């Protein structure tokens with residue numbers, strides 16, 4: 405998606421609340437042997453969920469696909485996890501097109517795949533998620549953004 409229609413900024417508090425909401429759903433699905441975080445976006449959610457589910461065994465699948473202009477290129481797998489994923493929980497921050505999820509699921513077909521956010525195209529690839537956002541929305545995570553001055557609405561309207 406190179407020109408998303410809407411943006412959806414997420415604060416640290418909101419992310420923490422949503423990650424805990426995901427943990428409440430996942431506690432019913434476990435117990436899990438360990439967590440596989442999909443880098444980099446899955447790292448912070450995985451840390452929060454590991455704390456809530458009392459999981460200490462964490463591995464990573466290292467992936468690269470989107471560039472800074474929100475365009476998705478070829479997915480590169482920089483690091484894999486051996487095995488079929490049985491008893492493991494995979495955590496990513498979101499599914500968008502579902503292409504990243506497809507690659508990870510093919511790698512670990514027996515794992516449980518969970519994300520905090522899901523867009524409609526990727527939703528069928530996720531076992532458990534918390535919040536659905538529309539396909540034309542770009543989510544900004546707390547680590548993507550910083551506090552800054554915002555124009556009053558009246559000034560924004562005058563242009």
Ligand SMILES: O=P(O)(O)OC[C@H]1O[C@H](OP(=O)(O)OP(=O)(O)O)[C@H](O)[C@@H]1O
Pocket residue numbers: 442443444445446467468469470471476496497498499500501502503504505526
């Ligand atoms: O469903 P898709 O269309 O494949 O998109 C979802 C993936 O895109 C983002 O990762 P990204 O490749 O931007 O890297 P990052 O996790 O390092 O931010 C996000 O963290 C997901 O992993």
Ligand SMILES: Nc1nc2[nH]cnc2c(=O)[nH]1
Pocket residue numbers: 470498499500501541542543544545548
């Ligand atoms: N930060 C972020 N990364 C993405 N990768 C694919 N879709 C998104 C999105 O909406 N936000």
Ligand SMILES: [Mg+2]
Pocket residue numbers: 442443444445446467496504
């Ligand atoms: Mg990612």
